[in-house]
Amino acid sequence: MTATTTGRVVVAGASMGGLRTAEQLRAAGWTGAITVIGDEPHMPYNRPPLSKEVLAGKAPFESLAFTPKAAAADVEWRLGTKVVAARLDERIVELDDGTALAYDGLVVATGMRPRRLRCPGPLAGRHTVRTLADAQGLRDELTRPGVRVVVVGGGFIGCEVAATAVGLGVREVTVVDPLPLPMVGPLGELLGEALLRRHEERGVRFALGTGVAGFEGEDRVTGVVLSDGTVLAADVVVESVGSVANVEWLEGNGLDLSDGVLTDEQLRVGGRPDVIAVGDVARFPNARYDGAPRRVEHWSIPTDTAKHAAKALVAHLNGAGAELAPFAPLPTFWSDQHEFRLQSFGAPALGKDDVRILGGDPEGDVLVGYHTGGQLVGVVALGGQAAAMGAARYRSQLLKQPALTP
Numbered sequence: 001m002t003a004t005t006t007g008r009v010v011v012a013g014a015s016m017g018g019l020r021t022a023e024q025l026r027a028a029g030w031t032g033a034i035t036v037i038g039d040e041p042h043m044p045y046n047r048p049p050l051s052k053e054v055l056a057g058k059a060p061f062e063s064l065a066f067t068p069k070a071a072a073a074d075v076e077w078r079l080g081t082k083v084v085a086a087r088l089d090e091r092i093v094e095l096d097d098g099t100a101l102a103y104d105g106l107v108v109a110t111g112m113r114p115r116r117l118r119c120p121g122p123l124a125g126r127h128t129v130r131t132l133a134d135a136q137g138l139r140d141e142l143t144r145p146g147v148r149v150v151v152v153g154g155g156f157i158g159c160e161v162a163a164t165a166v167g168l169g170v171r172e173v174t175v176v177d178p179l180p181l182p183m184v185g186p187l188g189e190l191l192g193e194a195l196l197r198r199h200e201e202r203g204v205r206f207a208l209g210t211g212v213a214g215f216e217g218e219d220r221v222t223g224v225v226l227s228d229g230t231v232l233a234a235d236v237v238v239e240s241v242g243s244v245a246n247v248e249w250l251e252g253n254g255l256d257l258s259d260g261v262l263t264d265e266q267l268r269v270g271g272r273p274d275v276i277a278v279g280d281v282a283r284f285p286n287a288r289y290d291g292a293p294r295r296v297e298h299w300s301i302p303t304d305t306a307k308h309a310a311k312a313l314v315a316h317l318n319g320a321g322a323e324l325a326p327f328a329p330l331p332t333f334w335s336d337q338h339e340f341r342l343q344s345f346g347a348p349a350l351g352k353d354d355v356r357i358l359g360g361d362p363e364g365d366v367l368v369g370y371h372t373g374g375q376l377v378g379v380v381a382l383g384g385q386a387a388a389m390g391a392a393r394y395r396s397q398l399l400k401q402p403a404l405t406p
């Protein structure tokens with residue numbers, strides 16, 4: 001395939017990371033063409049409500065769509081189109097409609113897709129939650145009378161789906177996880193136990209410390225077989241067992257694609273100043289912590305990465321050559337489950353061995369600090385709005401902390 005266009009930044013992935021980067025390219029002074037290619041049929045929309053308000057039937061799709069900033073009004077959107085390959089040495093991407101596009105700058109914003117369980121059994125009745133279509137399909141099933149739901153995975157999406165299902169009046173909701181507590185991976189035991197208690201009090205059941213061996217049923221799932229042989233009756237299964245990066249289209253370019261796409265501290269890919277990565281798919285070193293490259297699947301990251309990476313790309317494209325300070329975001333996430341909220345600032349997962357209660361009590365609203373080498377690296381609040389505001393008060397302290405030694 002040949003392609004002739006120049007003076008163009010191509011953005012692969014038309015979701016939050018792609019949109020924010022298009023906007024930030026303009027803010028950074030890029031006046032050339034911007035083409036955003038997305039395989040979903042929709043303009044970028046907000047994903048967090050998918051496991052909460054959309055599933056609960058409280059938010060129509062129109063309320064999820066982002067409103068692009070005026071500066072990005074001339075961006076070309078090619079939706080329902082997939083990028084299938086990239087030839088970085090030639091600065092060309094290939095699309096599934098058989099065309100190729102030349103670029104001066106390329107943005108990798110293709111995000112993640114749900115990991116699937118590879119166990120024997122039927123597929124029908126098994127769901128994931130990543131897209132609007134996923135959430136709508138699952139909602140149709142959850143609102144059937146008498147339905148029994150098994151959620152595989154006690155991470156944040158699994159816990160949110162379980163809470164929403166109970167809120168919808170689903171009579172049996174069971175969360176299965178090989179770990180001993182929900183969300184224990186990112187948050188540690190103290191909050192894992194507090195979460196478990198809250199979910200159980202509101203009717204969610206748990207089968208913890210056990211995996212899934214298979215699914216029962218002929219044409220569609222009727223039960224989940226656990227690793228210990230127990231069978232949980234299930235009309236609907238939700239698989240929330242992590243995600244897989246959408247990077248296959250970048251293969252063959254000598255990049256590190258072992259977990260997302262590896263970037264340098266300016267979010268540049270493969271040592272190339274003309275290729276940047278943003279959002280969930282970017283595995284970047286964070287100068288605020290130990291400099292180890294990590295992916296961060298939080299809503300704050302598409303915007304943070306877009307701001308920094310767009311500046312780096314435009315500096316290269318416009319020949320400005322100025323080196324920016326290394327990227328050093330303060331990760332932020334929240335999760336709404338039942339009527340309570342988890343609000344996190346910083347990197348709690350790095351400080352799980354030294355967890356201290358900063359305020360409140362795990363039975364009610366609680367504020368927890370995570371430390372490494374005695375230094376505060378993250379705070380998480382669990383409870384109502386006041387607890388979340390308590391966590392926000394630590395933001396400036398976290399921003400002022402010295403970088404961790406690698």
Ligand SMILES: Cc1cc2nc3c(=O)[nH]c(=O)nc-3n(C[C@H](O)[C@H](O)[C@H](O)COP(=O)(O)OP(=O)(O)OC[C@H]3O[C@@H](n4cnc5c(N)ncnc54)[C@H](O)[C@@H]3O)c2cc1C
Pocket residue numbers: 012013014015016017018037038039040046047048049050051081082083084109110111112113129130131157246249278279280281296297298299300301302332333334335336
């Ligand atoms: C159900 C759910 C609930 C969430 N709740 C919260 C929350 O409460 N709090 C929080 O902090 N974060 C939450 N998040 C995380 C947050 O939504 C993500 O971090 C954010 O959506 C990442 O945006 P992104 O643009 O990097 O990736 P994505 O949103 O994954 O977008 C990538 C886009 O690229 C498209 N694409 C993939 N491959 C190709 C290709 N080859 N060609 C063209 N297009 C392609 C994809 O279809 C997709 O549209 C939630 C996520 C989900 C799924």
